[in-house]
Amino acid sequence: MFDSFVIFGGIGFIGTHMLRLLREKYPNAKVYVADLLADPSMDQKDAAVSYQKVDVRKPIEMQGEFGKNTLVFNFAAIHRTPGHPDHAYYETNIRGAENVCEFARKYGIENIVFTSSIATYGAAEELKTEDTLPTPNTPYGIAKLVAEKTHEEWAAENSNHRLSIVRPGIVFGTGENGNMTRLYKGLKSHKFAYAGRKDTIKACIYVKNLVRVMLEMAENRNAEKVQLFNCCYYPSFTIEQICHAMMVATGMKRFIPFIPKKPMMMVASVCGLMGGLGLGICPARVKKLMISTNVDGKKLSQSYSLKYSLEEAFKDWFKDCDEKVLE
Known part of the structure; x- marks a missing residue:
């Protein structure tokens, strides 16, 4: 179906997992990893993979053979928030x-997969489906929504253009170094407590599920011309359920204390002044813990299957880390 792939942001967390999947599923295809951190010397690792230094903020110039049978993944983004x-x-x-x-116009490329974000919905407790009106309230969410529209304009230009947009919840797995990794470190070191509530909903998805689903979307010739999916488990899990699944999968036994909102914010403020104690603890992050990311993954569950359940995902991640730590 595809004879070549371009992964913009291919050095990043999701990009590296997508590269691994593509080499497994399309061993004879050429894969171009385009990233600001790419080093052409990496080409020596695998002749089928070309690493090219690309800054997507500037007009894109790449060496290679691209055309209608090329699939583009656009993962390039500034995403950590707060932080920029x-x-x-x-x-x-x-x-x-x-x-x-x-770049896709220049080479007649007809298929793009774009990773947007649930940040396009804005922060609110209400359940959000793909039909919910996006009301982003952060620069990141606003930028992602505008980027969605840019890709949709490209898709509308040609009847052969196909676009898949995914809005993932928290993406976790090997190399994530984000929310789930901090949660694990907090649990393991007895430094995590439920912040203000235990029923906060945190929509999430295992990275290996995400990359498989994204590839299947692009491969699905019977799908709509433009696909839009929330990418998360259905139904979404609470922070208490996530902690339980993580501890079961890693063989950890912990009592997790509960700290009401006001004392928790005081602790976060003190920790923030002390550099977060190595766990990234600060008022902004604690506030995020108290707000649900209540995103509905029902549409995805009806169209594509996830290989790993939540507990299976944590077990698989733990296995990839030689069953020592989650990192």
């Missing part, structure tokens, strides 16, 4: 979308 000045989200995520789409 506002303009950084706009420059990379909006200008990057424009340049990736222009």
